[in-house]
Structures are given as C-alpha cells and as structure tokens.
Amino acid sequence: MHTSDIVVVGAGLVGSALAWGLSRLDQKVTILDEGDQTLRASRGNFGLVWVQGKGAGLSDYARWSLRSATQWPELASALTAQTGVDVALQQKGGLSLALSEDDLQSKVKNLEWLRGEVGAPYDFEVLDNKALKELVPSIGPTIPGATYSPMDGHVNPLKLFLALHRAMHHQGVSLHSNAAVERIERKGGLFICHTAAGKFAAKKVVLAAGLANKKLAQHVDIHAPVEPNRGQVLITERLPTFLNFPTNYVRQTDEGTVQLGDSLEDVGYNDGTTTPVLQNIAQRAVRCFPILANTRVVRSWAALRIMSPDGFPIYQESSSMPGAFLVTCHSGVTLAANHALTLAPWIAGDQKPEAIQAFTANRFNAARTSPLGEEHAH
Ligand SMILES: Cc1cc2nc3c(=O)[nH]c(=O)nc-3n(C[C@H](O)[C@H](O)[C@H](O)COP(=O)(O)OP(=O)(O)OC[C@H]3O[C@@H](n4cnc5c(N)ncnc54)[C@H](O)[C@@H]3O)c2cc1C
Structure with missing residues (x-):
C-alpha cells in the first residue's frame, strides 16, 4: 500500500493546481489519474483568464474570479521559475x-x-x-x-498543463497514471483509494476528477451534481498578429494561431464535433474579424465542460467524513491561481476561506438554480 499525506484524484488542471499548491506547503502528495484517453476539459479549452460577466446572480463568483485573475501573475512566475515554461499569460484586458x-x-x-x-x-x-x-x-x-x-486576459492552456505537471514533479508529487480510482473506503482514520495499480492511503483525499466526481463523491458522502456541456473549437494556421486582446469568440494565441470558439451544447457525454456547429462558429468569427475569411483552419475538436446546476464551483469538505474534499468548477484555467494559492492552504489545514463559503454542495439541496447562460461559457 502506498501512503502519503494527501491523495488527489484527477490530474487535470484542477487536480494538478491543487497538488502543486499542497506540495509547496510541505504536504506529501500523491496524484492519481485515469489516463490520457479519458475526458479532459483541461486539454480542450479556450485559455481565457476571464472575469467580466462572471457571477450573474452570485457576485461571490465575480469576486472569486477577480481574485484569481489578480493572483495569476504570481502563479505564472512561480511556474516559470520552477520549470522554465512560460505559460504566456497576458492580462492586457x-x-x-x-x-x-x-x-x-x-x-x-x-x-x-x-x-x-x-x-x-x-x-x-x-x-x-x-x-x-x-x-x-x-x-x-x-x-x-x-x-x-x-481585468481579463488569457494564457496558453497546454503550456499551463505542462508547467503544472513539471512543477508537481519538481516538488516531489508522486503521479500515477492509469490509476483510475474505483472505490474509496475509510479505515483506521485513512482514506484508501482502490485502483488497478494498487491501493493508495492518506489522511486526506481530494476529488478533482472532473465529470467523474459525480460518482466518486458518493464514496465520501458528498453531493456532486456535475453534468457535461460540450464546447466545439476551431484553430487556424498561424497569422501575423492582428488581435491584441482576447475576445469571447476569437483569440490569437501566443503562437500566432487563432482559436475560434465555442459552442454550448447539452449532448451528454458525446465529445464529437459536428459540421453545422463548427460552421456557425467559423461564420461568427469571420463576422467579427473579416480578415479570417481566407484563413485555413488546421484543427477542430470538442471537449466537455464540467457544469454544476448553477454553473458555479463546488468546494466541499464531507461533513460525515472530514478530510475528504470535492473541488470542481467550469473555469479551471481562470481559477488555477485560486486553486493553487488559496484552496490548497484550506485543504492542508487552514481555516476555510470566507471567499468560498458560497460554493458548498449544500446549496443544491435547496434547488436554487439558474439557467446556463453565455457568460458561464468560459
Ligand atoms: C470548450 C471549452 C472551453 C473552455 N474554456 C475555458 C476558458 O477559456 N477558461 C477557463 O477558465 N476554463 C475554460 N474551460 C473549462 C476548463 O477547461 C475546465 O474547467 C478545466 O479543464 C477542468 O479541469 P479538471 O481538472 O476539473 O477536469 P478534467 O480536465 O476533465 O480532468 C479530470 C481528470 O480526472 C481524471 N479522472 C477521471 N476519473 C478518474 C478516476 N476515477 N480516477 C482517477 N482519475 C480520474 C481524468 O483522467 C482527467 O485527467 C473550457 C472548457 C471547455 C470544454
């Protein structure tokens, strides 16, 4: 049996940011991941570090997003210092x-x-x-x-993913891929995660497994009503710089390619692309920036967002099994700085931050939901 202080389940952007943040607090951290072929919003997103418009109906979320955007330079420079990877953070608005x-x-x-x-x-x-x-x-x-x-900006999300993984490694986090957690039990004050790669025990467990949290959270008595929402995205050939600000529909990446997004589709766990939706995205992008009309598209994909019923994050420690935490959100790029720098200390033992009191899972017991709107997209 492998033992550590904390096991983080899921090595996407959320789990990696937490594992890295926890390891910087001298916690011995193990991170377990199902593998490269699984659903991964972290590899399919739009790269925005975005504040404006977020928090309609729940201004705590606006404050939380703003706080993360403000902490982002600290995250970016710590990652570069540790790994040499520049995540291309730009916060010019x-x-x-x-x-x-x-x-x-x-x-x-x-x-x-x-x-x-x-x-x-x-x-x-x-x-x-x-x-x-x-x-x-x-x-x-x-x-x-x-x-x-x-307040707004963007990063290169794939470089962020790489930097977090390298930084975790640098900090001594033990990463096990192909180690899908099948069951979690509590025994003798420890949480034991059962996987095909063996058993992993720790005093604390953090569920950061994206859409899989819905089922995993039941093992630690937390309600995690997350559902998939599909977003399709296109990427063009590299162009000379024509766009100095990210927008809600089009952004030019640090490498010169142009990312066109994205759709909001309720299609269950189907992460395939469809021509009519991609066509709409491309037409809208050309309407916004006619210069794109003759640009070649080099790639398209779809990925599934991890949505709670009201679109806001869920940060919850189990009341019946203290030491088990759920962390899930639909804006894992924007919130990466908060996850690494504010949530990690809470999970390590600090008092629960006032800023996250609104994001408990308990709010869904009162059926207080708002429809998914455009401003929830990123
Ligand atoms: C089209 C699109 C555009 C987006 N644009 C933005 C944006 O511009 N800005 C922004 O902030 N956010 C954006 N997002 C959201 C962002 O990508 C996600 O919030 C973030 O990637 C979520 O990360 P995650 O780690 O929770 O989930 P995931 O990336 O899904 O990772 C979950 C991980 O858990 C692992 N796992 C699953 N089951 C198990 C198990 N049983 N045991 C162990 N491991 C398991 C998987 O292997 C996976 O690695 C976008 C998302 C989409 C789809």
Missing part, C-alpha cells in the same frame, strides 16, 4: 463582443449589476463600433460594439 444592440445592452446591464456588487476594482468600458475599431482595427463593420475590461 479582454473584449466581450456583442452581436446585436440587445446583446450589448444585456452585457452592460449585467456588468453594471456586478460592479455595484463588487465595487471599485470591478472595471469595464462600453465601446461602440467606432471606439472598438480604434482598439482593434480588424473588427468587422457589423459588430455593434463590445465591453472591454482590463
């Missing part, structure tokens, strides 16, 4: 492009409400097409405007 006047008005209404709730640090500007063109000369003539927020 982001644009939420509107496709109609109504769309623009509804974005502004939401942002005004959020600024009223969060206060001064919550910053945005409303741009009409002319003002937008000054910022982004390549914007299409039929885009009525956008909201710009200096």
